[in-house]
Amino acid sequence: xxxxxxxxxxxxxxxxxxxxxxxxxxxxxxxxxxxxxxxxxxxxxxxxxxxxxxxxxxxxxxxxxxxxxxxxxxxxxxxxxxxxxxxxxxxxxxxxxxxxxxxxxxxxxxxxxxxxxxxxxxxxxxxxxxxxxxxxxxxxxxxxxxxxxxxxxxxxxxxxxxxxxxxxxxxxxxxxxxxxxxxxxxxxxxxxxxxxxxxxxxxxxxxxxxxxxxxxxxxxxxxxxxxxxxxxxxxxxxxxxx
Amino acid sequence: xxxxxxxxxxxxxxxxxxxxxxxxxxxxxxxxxxxxxxxxxxxxxxxxxxxxxxxxxxxxxxxxxxxxxxxxxxxxxxxxxxxxxxxxxxxxxxxxxxxxxxxxxxxxxxxxxxxxxxxxxxxxxxxxxxxxxxxxxxxxxxxxxxxxxxxxxxxxxxxxxxxxxxxxxxxxxxxxxxxxxxxxxxxxxxxxxxxxxxxxxxxxxxxxxxxxxxxxxxxxxxxxxxxxxxxxxxxxxxxxxxxxxxxxxxxxxxxxxxxxxxxxxxxxxxxxxxxxxxxxxxxxxxxxxxxxxxxxxxxxxxx
Ligand SMILES: Cc1cc2nc3c(=O)[nH]c(=O)nc-3n(C[C@H](O)[C@H](O)[C@H](O)COP(=O)(O)OP(=O)(O)OC[C@H]3O[C@@H](n4cnc5c(N)ncnc54)[C@H](O)[C@@H]3O)c2cc1C
Numbered sequence: 384x385x386x387x388x389x390x391x392x393x394x395x396x397x398x399x400x401x402x403x404x405x406x407x408x409x410x411x412x413x414x415x416x417x418x419x420x421x422x423x424x425x426x427x428x429x430x431x432x433x434x435x436x437x438x439x440x441x442x443x444x445x446x447x448x449x450x451x452x453x454x455x456x457x458x459x460x461x462x463x464x465x466x467x468x469x470x471x472x473x474x475x476x477x478x479x480x481x482x483x484x485x486x487x488x489x490x491x492x493x494x495x496x497x498x499x500x501x502x503x504x505x506x507x508x509x510x511x512x513x514x515x516x517x518x519x520x521x522x523x524x525x526x527x528x529x530x531x532x533x534x535x536x537x538x539x540x541x542x543x544x545x546x547x548x549x550x551x552x553x554x555x556x557x558x559x560x561x562x563x564x565x566x567x568x569x570x571x572x573x574x575x576x577x578x579x580x581x582x583x584x585x586x587x588x589x590x591x592x593x594x595x596x597x598x599x600x601x602x603x604x605x606x607x608x609x610x611x612x613x614x615x616x617x618x619x620x621x622x623x624x625x
Numbered sequence: 626x627x628x629x630x631x632x633x634x635x636x637x638x639x640x641x642x643x644x645x646x647x648x649x650x651x652x653x654x655x656x657x658x659x660x661x662x663x664x665x666x667x668x669x670x671x672x673x674x675x676x677x678x679x680x681x682x683x684x685x686x687x688x689x690x691x692x693x694x695x696x697x698x699x700x701x702x703x704x705x706x707x708x709x710x711x712x713x714x715x716x717x718x719x720x721x722x723x724x725x726x727x728x729x730x731x732x733x734x735x736x737x738x739x740x741x742x743x744x745x746x747x748x749x750x751x752x753x754x755x756x757x758x759x760x761x762x763x764x765x766x767x768x769x770x771x772x773x774x775x776x777x778x779x780x781x782x783x784x785x786x787x788x789x790x791x792x793x794x795x796x797x798x799x800x801x802x803x804x805x806x807x808x809x810x811x812x813x814x815x816x817x818x819x820x821x822x823x824x825x826x827x828x829x830x831x832x833x834x835x836x837x838x839x840x841x842x843x844x845x846x847x848x849x850x851x852x853x854x855x856x857x858x859x860x861x862x863x864x865x866x867x868x869x870x871x872x873x874x875x876x877x878x879x880x881x882x883x884x885x886x887x888x889x890x891x892x893x894x895x896x897x898x899x900x901x902x903x904x905x906x907x908x909x910x911x912x913x914x915x916x917x918x919x920x921x922x923x924x925x926x927x928x
Binding site: 405467499509531532536538601608622625 | 693716719720725728729756757763765803811848862870890891914921922
C-alpha cells in the first residue's frame with residue numbers, strides 16, 4: 384500500500400522547565416522526534432509492504448530522521464510553525480498530502496501532547512481512523528491493527544484509505560548508526576512551503592498564558608527517616624488506606 | 626452563553642463531561658455512541674437531552690462520519706468529547722465538519738462574550754494553559770471524574786446513522802498481564818531504578834508482605850533489568866491500576882509511569898531527590914534514601 388509516515392521534530396516537552404509563576408522556560412529544551420514516531424514508522428513499513436513509503440514532516444526540524452530509518456524519500460513543509468490548534472496542524476498535513484496523491488494509509492505517532500492531530504487529520508480527509516495502535520500490517524488490501532483497550536487486546540481490520548495513530552510501548556531501542564546516517568544524507572528531501580501547497584499557518588485560537596495547576600502539593604516528610612516513616616504511617620492510617 | 630454537545634463513548638467520565646460543558650451556561654446535548662446502557666447513563670448525568678447512536682457491537686469509530694454530521698448540523702460553539710481513543714476519533718471527524726479548532730487536554734470551559742475560553746492541561750499536566758477561541762472549538766476532556774449528582778433522567782432519542790465505516794474487530798484477547806494480581810490489589814508497593822541491585826528486592830518484598838501488598842515496578846526494572854516480571858510494570862504501556870494505596874519507591878515519576886496510576890486513591894513517593902516529579906503527583910512523600918526509609922517504614926508499621 385502507498386503509505387505516508389508523518390513525523391514531527393519539536394522541542395522536547397520533558398525538558399521544559401515550569402517556573403514558580405507557572406510560565407514555561409523552553410531554553411534548555413532539545414529538539415527531538417516524537418516519542419511515538421519510531422513505532423509509527425515500524426507500523427508504516429509493515430503496511431507499505433515494500434510499496435511506496437513517503438515521509439512527511441512539518442516545521443524546520445531534521446527531515447532526515449525518517450531517511451536514516453529506511454525511508455527513501457521525504458517531504459518537509461519547512462515554514463510551518465508549531466500551532467496550538469491541532470486542526471490547523473492537521474490542515475497543513477492534508478495540504479501536503481495532496482501533493483503526494485493516491486495514498487492508501489497515513490501513519491502518525493499518537494502523542495498525548497498533540498492528541499488531536501491524527502483525528503483531525505482523519506476528519507479532514509474523511510477517512511476512518513484507529514488510534515492508540517501498537518502494531519499494524521497489510522492483509523488482503525486492508526489494514527490490520529492491534530491495540531490495547533483496557534485489559535484486552537483487539538485485532539481490528541480497517542478498509543483503506545485510513546489513518547492509523549500509533550503509540551509506542553517503550554523508548555526506541557535501536558537508533559540508526561553512522562552508516563544509516565550517511566545513507567540518509569544521500570536520500571531526497573523535498574522542501575515545500577505553505578504557499579506552495581496552498582496552506583496557511585494561522586492558529587484559530589490564541590494562548591493567554593500558562594499557570595500552575597491547583598492540585599494540592601504533596602505532604603512531604605523529610606529529615607530523620609524513623610520520624611518521617613512514623614508520620615507517614617499515621618497519615619495513611621488517617622486516610623483509611625492501611 | 627454557548628450551546629455545547631458532548632460526545633460520550635464510555636460511562637466513566639460522562640458526569641464530568643456534562644459538568645465541564647455547564648461552564649458555558651448554554652444548552653447541553655449529549656450524543657452517546659455505544660450500547661443503550663451508555664445512553665441511559667448519559668441521561669442521568671445532567672444534560673438537557675440525549676441522542677443515542679446504537680453501535681450494534683461494531684467499533685464506535687465506524688460512526689465517526691454519522692456523529693460528525695449529526696453534531697455539526699446543530700452548529701454548537703463547543704464540543705467536548707471524552708479523551709478515550711474512540712471519543713477522540715469521533716471528535717476529530719466532528720471538528721472537520723464544523724471547521725472547529727481542536728484543543729486536547731480540556732479541563733474547564735467558559736464563555737467570554739461570544740468567545741470560548743478553554744483551560745487545558747499541557748506539558749503532561751505540569752501547567753494549565755488558558756486558550757481563547759472566537760470560532761467553534763472541540764476539546765477532549767482531561768480533568769478528573771466527578772460524581773453524578775443524581776439528576777432526573779432526560780429522554781433518550783435514538784438517531785439513525787449513515788452506513789458505518791468498514792471497520793471490524795477480528796479478535797479480542799486478554800492483554801498481557803491482564804489477570805495479574807496487581808490489577809486487583811488494594812495496596813501496591815512499586816520499585817524503580819533507585820534500587821541498586823536485584824538482591825535488594827528482598828527488602829521491598831518484606832515491606833510488601835507487611836502491607837499485604839502486591840509488587841509493581843517502573844518499566845526499566847522489568848524491561849531492561851528483568852528484575853520483576855513484565856506483567857507487573859505500571860504505566861502507559863504496562864498496567865493501569867487503581868489501588869487504594871500506591872507506594873512508588875525510587876521511581877522518578879516519568880509521565881509515562883504516572884499514566885498507569887491516575888486512578889490510584891492515595892499515592893506515596895519515596896525518593897532521595899526532592900525535585901523528583903513523583904512529588905508533584907503524589908499525595909505524600911518521604912525525601913530520603915530508600916535503604917533507610919524502607920526499614921523505618923517496616924518499624925513504624927509494627928508499632
Ligand atoms: C513510549 C514510552 C513508553 C513508556 N512507558 C512506560 C511505562 O509504561 N511505565 C514506566 O514506568 N515507564 C515507561 N517509560 C519509561 C519512562 O519514560 C521512564 O524512563 C521510566 O519510568 C523511569 O523509570 P524509573 O523512575 O524507575 O528510573 P529513573 O528515571 O532512573 O529514576 C530513578 C529514581 O530513583 C531515585 N533514586 C535513586 N537512588 C535512590 C535511593 N537510594 N533512594 C531513593 N530514591 C533513589 C532517583 O532520584 C530517581 O528519581 C516509557 C517511555 C517511553 C518513551
